[in-house]
Amino acid sequence: MPGLAECQSLLRLLIARGDPRAIPLAKGAIDQYLDAAPVSARGRGLRVLQRDALDQHLAAVGVQRSFAETVDAYITGKLAQE
Numbered sequence: 285m286p287g288l289a290e291c292q293s294l295l296r297l298l299i300a301r302g303d304p305r306a307i308p309l310a311k312g313a314i315d316q317y318l319d320a321a322p323v324s325a326r327g328r329g330l331r332v333l334q335r336d337a338l339d340q341h342l343a344a345v346g347v348q349r350s351f352a353e354t355v356d357a358y359i360t361g362k363l364a365q366e
Contacts, residue, residue: 288329291317292336295355299340302347310355314362327366334359 294313298306314333321329334356341352 287317287320288332292333295333295337296340299337299344299348299352299355302344302349302351304347304351307351307354310351311358314355314358318362327363330359330363330366334363 291313295310298310298313314330317329317333318326337352337355337359341349341356344352
C-alpha cells in the first residue's frame with residue numbers, strides 16, 4: 285500500500301510526542317495516504333493505521349493517550365466515508 289508505512293511511522297512519532305498542535309499534521313498524513321492509495325486498499329490501510337493508533341493508545345498516558353484518541357476518531361470518520 286503506497287505511503288502506508290510512512291504514514292504509520294509519522295503517526296507513531298506524533299502520538300509519542302503528544303503535542304496537540306500537531307493534530308493537523310496527523311490528519312494531513314492520513315489524508316495524503318488516502319490520496320495516494322488505490323481505492324481498493326484504502327479501507328484496509330485505514331484499519332491498519334487505526335489498529336496501530338489503538339495499540340499506541342493502550343501504552344500511552346496523558347497527552348499521548350488523548351492524541352491517539354483523536355487519531356482514532358479521525359480514522360473512524362474516514363472509514364465511515366469509505
